[in-house]
Amino acid sequence: MSFLSASLDRVKPSPTIAVTTKAAELKAAGRDVIGLGAGEPDFDTPDNIKQAAIAAIQAGKTKYTAVDGLPELKRAICDKFARENGLEYQPNQISVGTGGKQTLFNALLATLNPGDEVIIPAPYWVSYPDMVLLAGGEPVAVQCPMEDAYKLTPAALEAAITPRTKWFVFNSPSNPTGAGYSRTELKALTDVLMRHPHVWVLSDDMYEHLVFDDFEFCTPAQVEPGLYERTLTCNGVSKAYAMTGWRIGYAAGPVPLIKAMAKIQSQSTSNPCSISQWAAVEALNGPQDYIRESRAVFQRRRDLVVSMLNAAPGVTCPVPEGAFYVYPDISGCIGKTSAGGAKIADDEAFAAALLEETGVAVVFGAAFGLSPAFRVSYATSDAALTEACSRIQAFCGGLS
Numbered sequence: 001m002s003f004l005s006a007s008l009d010r011v012k013p014s015p016t017i018a019v020t021t022k023a024a025e026l027k028a029a030g031r032d033v034i035g036l037g038a039g040e041p042d043f044d045t046p047d048n049i050k051q052a053a054i055a056a057i058q059a060g061k062t063k064y065t066a067v068d069g070l071p072e073l074k075r076a077i078c079d080k081f082a083r084e085n086g087l088e089y090q091p092n093q094i095s096v097g098t099g100g101k102q103t104l105f106n107a108l109l110a111t112l113n114p115g116d117e118v119i120i121p122a123p124y125w126v127s128y129p130d131m132v133l134l135a136g137g138e139p140v141a142v143q144c145p146m147e148d149a150y151k152l153t154p155a156a157l158e159a160a161i162t163p164r165t166k167w168f169v170f171n172s173p174s175n176p177t178g179a180g181y182s183r184t185e186l187k188a189l190t191d192v193l194m195r196h197p198h199v200w201v202l203s204d205d206m207y208e209h210l211v212f213d214d215f216e217f218c219t220p221a222q223v224e225p226g227l228y229e230r231t232l233t234c235n236g237v238s239k240a241y242a243m244t245g246w247r248i249g250y251a252a253g254p255v256p257l258i259k260a261m262a263k264i265q266s267q268s269t270s271n272p273c274s275i276s277q278w279a280a281v282e283a284l285n286g287p288q289d290y291i292r293e294s295r296a297v298f299q300r301r302r303d304l305v306v307s308m309l310n311a312a313p314g315v316t317c318p319v320p321e322g323a324f325y326v327y328p329d330i331s332g333c334i335g336k337t338s339a340g341g342a343k344i345a346d347d348e349a350f351a352a353a354l355l356e357e358t359g360v361a362v363v364f365g366a367a368f369g370l371s372p373a374f375r376v377s378y379a380t381s382d383a384a385l386t387e388a389c390s391r392i393q394a395f396c397g398g399l400s
């Protein structure tokens with residue numbers, strides 16, 4: 001029998017990390033590589049937030065805190081939900097974890113039994129299915145093709161629900177497509193969920209603030225108050241305030257679920273870093289200018305990348321509502337041969353040949369559960385994006 005656990009066998013290593021590692025190897029070997037794989041803002045954490053962390057260290061706020069968050073941070077999170085989402089939560093309905101990732105994982109571990117199903121619209125953030133598998137559940141991916149703007153339709157949601165469905169995972173704006181659901185589109189989904197009272201909603205609002213044009217962000221418990229009692233609303237400071245390394249995420253929901261999540265955290269990591277928690281208090285309570293400024297930069301980059309990718313032969317790139325990703329379809333490239341002689345049998349082969357022949361690193365669509373496509377993260381400089389997209393155009397132009 002293997003020394004390693006059977007549940008580990010169900011999980012695959014992260015394909016996004018594999019791409020980043022391969023790109024780093026080529027770079028170390030002296031190749032000119034442009035990485036479009038990273039899922040984090042390229043900006044520095046705002047200064048007021050850094051200063052709050054320094055002040056916390058100097059004031060000796062460097063000890064254990066309450067397992068699932070400082071009272072001051074829970075208060076700031078309640079205020080954020082009331083102010084930005086029209087959602088009333090009490091501090092005992094809030095859980096703070098080491099990144100959004102930990103709060104999501106806690107929620108799944110606290111609730112899934114073998115055979116429980118979790119509906120995940122595809123393309124999806126790579127961690128959802130593997131977290132479900134690690135927690136003993138069954139991920140149920142539902143295809144959301146480009147023709148539907150990469151969004152789940154009410155009919156597809158209805159068809160995916162079974163008596164075993166425990167959670168529906170909702171992520172808008174989405175990683176990897178940037179697709180954001182309007183209030184009307186979301187209401188159509190929540191109407192379906194109202195007919196199935198055994199299904200809980202896990203809303204991952206991590207990219208809430210990265211929305212463009214006049215798109216209005218909304219979240220399920222806000223759009224359908226009837227779902228409040230069975231919704232876990234998840235969010236964090238990583239993407240909104242360029243704080244990926246600080247590791248603070250949070251969730252709000254019914255007290256028994258929040259207590260169960262704290263129980264898991266109390267026997268695994270205990271509290272998230274005390275200094276990061278004080279920094280997050282400042283992020284949520286302090287000036288919000290960074291959000292507006294970074295949004296303008298990302299919108300400009302989105303427009304640049306979408307127009308350049310649409311000029312690449314065989315590539316179709318929809319215009320996403322938010323996040324810092326685009327997810328171009330490459331149906332027109334499959335079955336061809338690259339200038340370097342690589343057979344482009346699928347999107348994994350496309351990404352491998354693109355990296356090998358042009359030095360541009362992107363993540364292939366199969367990693368996110370919908371092919372043939374690839375994900376570009378445009379959280380990098382305009383100059384790097386322009387150069388990378390020119391190389392993609394040349395690569396696609398050379399396919400025959």
Ligand SMILES: Cc1ncc(COP(=O)(O)O)c(C=O)c1O
Nearest residue numbers: 099100101125175206236238249
């Ligand atoms: C959709 C989505 N949810 C959650 C997370 C996790 O964020 P954190 O860095 O706070 O753990 C990410 C990070 O990439 C993400 O893309």
